[in-house]
Amino acid sequence: MANHKSFYITTPIYYVNDKPHIGHAYTTLACDVLARFMRADGRDVHFLTGTDEHGQKVEKSAAAAGIPAKQFCDQVSENFRAMNRLLAISNDDFIRTTEPRHVRASQAIWQALERAGAIYRGSYSGWYAVRDEAYYAEDELTLGPDGRRRAPSGAEVEWVEEPSHFFRLSAWQDRLLAHYAKHPDFILPESRRNEVISFVRGGLKDLSISRTSFRWGVPVPGESAHIMYVWLDALTNYITAVGYPDVDSELYRRYWPATVHMVGKDIVRFHAVYWPAFLMAAGLQPPARVFAHGWWTNEGQKMSKSLGNVIDPFALVDRYGPDPVRYFLMRDLPFGNDGDFSHRAMVNRMNGDLANDFGNLAQRVLSLVQRNCAGRVPLPGVLGDADEAMLGMLDSLLGAMRHSFERQEIHVALNDLWRVIGEANRYVDAQAPWTLAKTDPLRMATVLYVLAEAVRNLALLAAPVVPMGAQRMLDQLAVPAEGRDFRAYGAAGRLQPGTPLPKPLGVFPRFDAKASPAGQAAG
């Protein structure tokens, strides 16, 4: 049983047949921010991401490329690891469904389901379009004048039937509804929870969980003509990574059930309906939460391959830098909602929030210290009301952000953080240390000490979102490595007066249109 200090967070495993796009980056990024925050806060974090490498499409793409499927996966899976490096993702593990540990876990959960009587043999049939490699429901089809049925895509369909194993999902309707009722936060945001509940209330059909039409996948134990079908194989990755089927293993006991499965809104059902049903049927605990985030549009347009406007995270980071991209994606919309990416909004955030508000705050404070305190942390005198108020706002900020992050309200946490950054800028202006330098050097030292503390604490809290810039700020305050988590927050980690500081350098540069033409598309 996972203890309350542990925090196991996962991204979906990404289908290797796809190129990494902003949606993948976004999901992973949200997990990274949460994982970094929790780690800094002393939680025992396990952050998992990876790639889904099975299925007919992969099999075909590999064949088309003329290479073995495994080799194909090795190549394309690497694209996702490259994306992670690019965005400074701090995952603890990267799982691939082609790994032996995962084949073992998938077959083990299959056998557990079989023992529980949750699986039976039958046959899967439906209207299949060879061209689309997909099944369609009767009501999606149109009957042409030639008497042939066609899919919405225009592809001709034919009635096919193949033997298959089924999972008794229909038996889980009441237990799932009871689970949702008992755990109101199992699915967030609430609107997604409503959708799932209404879906389950509508009745559940048994689920086909094996296929014989392709080979690239996990063989069904004892029946290798059958391949485990996508979702059972894919979802199992979350327990593979913590050691399943060794439920007594150190990892499993520490981290299962998962704290949060982060998913896009398109795959909520698989995570909030099928997955808990699989787990409960296998005698395992369901995860504590499934959080579904929204989708991005690009300059108001839906992104699609045919429109050619899919945002490439590599191009994005190349243009704006990793910290600004991370910040923008986490800040510009309520987490859970859909958002729109635009160059204008991106630059507004980058320049307004990062460069002007935060970067410039650090720069002006550090420059004042450098020039007026001989480049050392000043020695504060007695604190006045304004000083206490400033430090007090900082002290209460950690608790507020903790509360928001607990519910994945990343935007609320950032809003709170930037409100205090604003307070710090106002404090600078109100105290005018540049004037005190001439009239009251002792008072100036106190003000600059409070401000240096403000920058230190703000950098600690900003680090999960903008790790590179925050670390550079802490470097400039000569904060030692062991002083960079929340144990050092507030009074516990005050700067030592007299500590020599390096020359300040700008953090969070403004976006320069000349260096990167504004007219150029981001994607």
Added chain:
RNA sequence: GGCGGGGUAGCUCAGCGGUAGAGCAGGGGAAUCAUAAUCCCUUGGUCGGGGGUUCAAAUCCCUCCCCCGCUACCA
């Protein structure tokens, strides 16, 4: 069609019974430590339309209009 969410300042959104708020954008001013950054003041909304309940409604009820999501095997 059914279920759910939403329509509040130019933009993104908060407020959800007590005579309209924030950030950004726009306008004016102050300051000059700083990445021409910062700070202060300010223009701007009959809170989608209509009806009702109430001493009092973005806030509750009814109705209409519009937008979005879900409505099963698609990563």
